[in-house]
Amino acid sequence: MNPNPAKKIINDPLKCADDLFEGLVLAYDGKARKVGTRSIVMNDLRPDAPALLIGGGAGHEPIYHGLVGKGMADGAAIGDIFAAPPPDIVLEATQAVNRGKGVLYLYGNYAGDVMNFDIGAELAAEEGIEVRTVIINDDVASAPIDQKNNRRGVAGLVPIVKLASAAAATVDTLDELARLAQKANDHTRSVGVSTKPGSIPATGLPTFELADDVIGLGMGIHGEKGVALIPMCTAKELAPKMLDIIFGDDLPLNPGDEIVFFVNSLGSTHMMELLILLKEARPLLEARGLKIHQTIVDSIVTCQEMAGVSFSITKLDAELKKLWDMPCESVGYTKL
């Protein structure tokens, strides 16, 4: 059997998380440092400020850890491939980002992450560090409105982390940081589709199976079940199907509302396709009277070379817009 059917350019297939982590630290050119086993923390943090810690499994780069940066998160706790960071890694990162004003945990809603960050918070409490938690659950296709707490965190985490990071750069209390991060989450909705699986680095095997003639509508970034399998279709047909799922949710999107619109590739879907989808989606947003304050077209929330796209909408009120307009710089997302 071919030991590397996906032709991945890696070293030891079982050490990808550690290897990519070392590369990530180098990608920061001295602006961030390695902490403990597998955490990355920015140097030159604002003193006497509440801290923002993000994290999650590896293999989805540039998220989560590539969203550490200037005007972005203070640090990240990094798990193994597709696995939550263990509590001791959460703790080491917590200790490193804390500047006496407590730490906000901000991460996607996956069972392993919730468990490990919660234990990390308990360990931190024993060390006298106050922790609050905001869980990202922007994926409208992963559970109905009345089970919102079961929804996963997907690509909306990029605008959410950006907004929370801008808050962390300006506010003085952990309560205020938690309030703004929660608001950013509450103002964000995403829906994704998948056309092809990625591969598991340790085995080279596909992350899931999907027939050649269908699209997984609402499918999660690891191949979690979505709302439906639909026939393969054009961008013009797909864009309204995706947006209607967001429009049908409980976030009020009224004429005159300003939004950030993020078109994300899940890995190998090419930017050509993202741009064609944007061409189809934008008139639908404008037809509802929405004003697009900023468009992002990029591949930031991925699962290896999985093919597929997601749309995320973040509604900006005056408070969030001010946070949005602050510049930021990270491996995963940079804006002037």
Add this chain to the structure above:
Amino acid sequence: MNPNPAKKIINDPLKCADDLFEGLVLAYDGKARKVGTRSIVMNDLRPDAPALLIGGGAGHEPIYHGLVGKGMADGAAIGDIFAAPPPDIVLEATQAVNRGKGVLYLYGNYAGDVMNFDIGAELAAEEGIEVRTVIINDDVASAPIDQKNNRRGVAGLVPIVKLASAAAATVDTLDELARLAQKANDHTRSVGVSTKPGSIPATGLPTFELADDVIGLGMGIHGEKGVALIPMCTAKELAPKMLDIIFGDDLPLNPGDEIVFFVNSLGSTHMMELLILLKEARPLLEARGLKIHQTIVDSIVTCQEMAGVSFSITKLDAELKKLWDMPCESVGYTKL
């Protein structure tokens, strides 16, 4: 036969270039506009300044046209998929970016581009617009040193366009802009490898063939012949093979020299792999005494969902470093 074996999310397979172009203009949120048939030009250009026009075939997004931006190129002439922009499109873009001080054409060395931009320059001359040309030829693996003029332009175009754009934002004459763009090109070298083809949007067929157990060392972004087919190998083995090709070229890289190091995915190669390659490459750069002023890890020069990576090195002297450190913002590359 499956009409869309690559499962591309597009509309009419023969109209991808026009469709993505419309999406690209929308991605600029009003900062750039459509000009003529298929050109994009920034609004609010600096008056009485020499202009920088880039361009090339579509299908490689975010290059070339996604490098138009603030502190980036003034405009771009866009071809069909994998095809040079025709002379009338070059002319329409030239007229739109010109502010009375002439226009610098900066594009990759491909026969069709050279021919069409040259004809465009003749047409522009008839309109009284002065044009200079700098051709990007950073791909060391595409021809030996004594045939440097035959070398293709590949991922090095990102730092080259960034530097030339910073020059365009500051200098007053076309001669000075051309000198700095040429210098940026002369200070840049790239080498790429491929592991899997992308697909041709019009047909869904692979862009080239490559056996499952080999890597195309030095292969071009459309599958052009490189220096060798080598057995599939690890990141640790591949990084020195790639860097040695650059080190063996004629750009002096001496202890203490400062560089920009750009690790680029050709499409579907995941950032995990880029980071693992960075982990392996950076110590080799440092072992030569090179100082990495900035690392870029991203997917900017692509060919649909082709898999593979490239390394680009740009050597910064004091003049180029000053240009490098200026902020820029575009769909393809943004820095604070």
